[in-house]
Amino acid sequence: MESGIKHEDIVEATVSAIQRAETELPDDVVACLENAEQEESSEIARSHLQAILKNTGIARRHSVPICQDTGIIILFVEIGRKISPLPDIEQALIEGVRKATSAVPLRPNAVHPLTRINSGDNTGDGLPDIKYYFNDSAELRITAVPKGAGSENMSILKMLNPTEGDSIDRLVLETVRNAGGKPCPPVILGIGVGGSFDKAALLAKSALLEQVNDMDEKEHALLKKVNSLGVGPMGTGGDTTALAVHIRTAHCHTASLPVAINIQCWANRHATAVIGGDGKWNII
Amino acid sequence: MEYHLKTPLSIEDIESLRIGDVVYISGKVFTARDEAHKRILETPLENMPFDLEGAAIYHCGPLMQEKESGIWEPVAAGPTTSARMSVMTPPLLERHNVRMLIGKGGMDHVADSMKGKCVYLVYTGGCAALAVNSITEVCDVHWLDLGMPEAVWVLEMDEFGPLVVGIDTERQDIFRNIREKVNENLEKALR
Numbered sequence: 247m248e249s250g251i252k253h254e255d256i257v258e259a260t261v262s263a264i265q266r267a268e269t270e271l272p273d274d275v276v277a278c279l280e281n282a283e284q285e286e287s288s289e290i291a292r293s294h295l296q297a298i299l300k301n302t303g304i305a306r307r308h309s310v311p312i313c314q315d316t317g318i319i320i321l322f323v324e325i326g327r328k329i330s331p332l333p334d335i336e337q338a339l340i341e342g343v344r345k346a347t348s349a350v351p352l353r354p355n356a357v358h359p360l361t362r363i364n365s366g367d368n369t370g371d372g373l374p375d376i377k378y379y380f381n382d383s384a385e386l387r388i389t390a391v392p393k394g395a396g397s398e399n400m401s402i403l404k405m406l407n408p409t410e411g412d413s414i415d416r417l418v419l420e421t422v423r424n425a426g427g428k429p430c431p432p433v434i435l436g437i438g439v440g441g442s443f444d445k446a447a448l449l450a451k452s453a454l455l456e457q458v459n460d461m462d463e464k465e466h467a468l469l470k471k472v473n474s475l476g477v478g479p480m481g482t483g484g485d486t487t488a489l490a491v492h493i494r495t496a497h498c499h500t501a502s503l504p505v506a507i508n509i510q511c512w513a514n515r516h517a518t519a520v521i522g523g524d525g526k527w528n529i530i
Numbered sequence: 531m532e533y534h535l536k537t538p539l540s541i542e543d544i545e546s547l548r549i550g551d552v553v554y555i556s557g558k559v560f561t562a563r564d565e566a567h568k569r570i571l572e573t574p575l576e577n578m579p580f581d582l583e584g585a586a587i588y589h590c591g592p593l594m595q596e597k598e599s600g601i602w603e604p605v606a607a608g609p610t611t612s613a614r615m616s617v618m619t620p621p622l623l624e625r626h627n628v629r630m631l632i633g634k635g636g637m638d639h640v641a642d643s644m645k646g647k648c649v650y651l652v653y654t655g656g657c658a659a660l661a662v663n664s665i666t667e668v669c670d671v672h673w674l675d676l677g678m679p680e681a682v683w684v685l686e687m688d689e690f691g692p693l694v695v696g697i698d699t700e701r702q703d704i705f706r707n708i709r710e711k712v713n714e715n716l717e718k719a720l721r
């Protein structure tokens with residue numbers, strides 16, 4: 247059967263996913279921020295949270311980016327094995343990012359690491375950062391994740407000794423302490439435990455895509471400890487240092503214990519385009 | 531206390547501000563982040579294309595849209611992480627009489643260099659759409675060769691805020707105070 251998914255469908259769906267992610271904070275994150283504003287005891291902290299909610303409303307109503315740091319674009323792409331034939335996905339995704347840069351618009355953030363020369367369109371060697379997965383469907387799912395530098399710069403990766411599993415909580419709390427107000431708290435913590443040097447980092451990053459409030463007992467307990475620190479919104483003190491903690495694990499080498507902590511600012515932006523086998527798509 | 535100030539600023543305008551006070555600022559504000567700081571420090575005073583006397587510097591790399599050649603409109607203009615400018619700030623304040631820094635996240639080891647002459651104010655990080663509401667005009671842009679985020683944008687602002695005083699002219703630092711408490715809380719949390 248001829249695939250109904252055309253190059254243009256992928257380009258347009260990518261632009262739309264980026265547009266949605268940049269301008270509309272997911273409802274679960276907004277609800278979490280609203281709840282924090284109600285419960286926060288510090289006056290300065292409440293004023294930050296009120297500004298955040300006001301800002302989020304303006305961005306959504308006027309369809310403008312929530313933050314001027316529109317990030318680098320990370321794309322999680324799920325390819326249905328039943329799509330046949332498979333169109334050239336990668337070129338369409340890159341074209342989508344270029345198009346979104348002028349259409350949304352996005353701030354041109356992609357620079358060469360050493361010359362610092364800006365490519366002007368958010369693409370370059372390795373950008374957008376595309377991660378491919380496969381499933382058994384006939385759909386193509388493109389999740390756009392704009393990642394800002396403020397929070398990314400505060401993230402860490404540590405190769406612990408295998409017997410140091412008990413020290414992970416300390417590592418998390420020290421990382422949040424060291425980050426202070428720099429990553430724009432209240433943050434969301436994606437924690438990857440196990441795997442390998444790079445696998446731990448990917449676990450941490452993909453953990454940020456989970457529903458904010460969907461936490462197990464261990465994650466809740468760690469969130470409580472993080473919020474007992476008192477860093478507060480923007481680092482000026484308060485009860486709300488983090489909105490959520492999400493931990494993902496993978497088996498690892500018997501001699502290793504990699505731990506990655508990916509910090510996400512309150513603007514936990516992401517949106518997914520689902521392209522059906524007929525080429526029609528919608529944003530979820 | 532709540533203050534409403536207008537640039538250019540004098541020492542008298544800022545010396546009574548104390549950490550935790552709230553400020554709204556009007557008048558011209560200069561954006562400058564990493565590369566602009568570097569260039570300001572490399573540029574001889576007589577060759578500076580703009581005057582920083584009494585200025586407010588906003589640690590911000592705005593997202594701008596060029597409507598027609600040379601006519602820019604702000605789309606998003608929230609603060610960037612100020613700590614990246616920490617090392618370049620003391621030499622900047624030695625060369626130019628900048629009276630106010632606006633950013634987010636706090637700054638390291640700058641309070642001494644600001645004593646009696648400059649304050650650091652915090653705007654809520656990520657509130658880029660909200661900040662645009664306070665920009666009444668994009669007056670000028672310098673050093674656009676550095677790229678849109680790194681260029682110096684001269685913005686006319688009206689009642690930009692609320693800004694919270696993070697470091698005052700008496701070397702009080704809200705972030706240092708919070709960090710001391712956080713250190714105590716961290717040991718308690720792990721007990």
